[in-house]
Amino acid sequence: MAMPLAKTFSALADPNRQIIIDLLKRGEQSASAIGRQLDITPPTLSHHLDVLKRADLISGRRQGQQIFYSLNFSTVQEISEKIVKFLKIKK
Numbered sequence: 001m002a003m004p005l006a007k008t009f010s011a012l013a014d015p016n017r018q019i020i021i022d023l024l025k026r027g028e029q030s031a032s033a034i035g036r037q038l039d040i041t042p043p044t045l046s047h048h049l050d051v052l053k054r055a056d057l058i059s060g061r062r063q064g065q066q067i068f069y070s071l072n073f074s075t076v077q078e079i080s081e082k083i084v085k086f087l088k089i090k091k
Contacts, residue, residue, distance in 0.1 A: 005086070008079050011055035016040060017048050024058060024071040031060075031067050 011017060016038055023034055035045045049069060052058045056075045060067045 005079070005082055007055050008057070011051050011057060014048065014051075016044075017052055020048060020052060020069075021057065021071065024069060028068050028070040031069065034069065 012021070019038060020034055023029060023037060031045065031049065034049075035042060038045060040048070049058065049060070053060065056072055058069050059072055060069045062068075
């Protein structure tokens with residue numbers, strides 16, 4: 001699904017969401033593992049994860065009581081290509 005750049009930029013505008021993306025570049029992590037690395041409350045973490053999911057930047061899978069999140073590399077690649085195309089100078 002093509003994601004508008006405005007929605008992506010909005011999702012990435014928050015420093016905590018940038019940290020979450022950076023953590024997930026290293027591989028899948030549980031919500032509790034992500035939470036331990038950020039100084040935010042569980043409801044705030046849940047909000048940030050929801051914003052990133054709605055922007056299709058991450059996905060989650062449930063395993064028992066835990067949810068594991070991973071980066072949607074295909075979306076990140078698509079966004080990167082759009083940004084390069086947008087910034088390309090035409091002669």
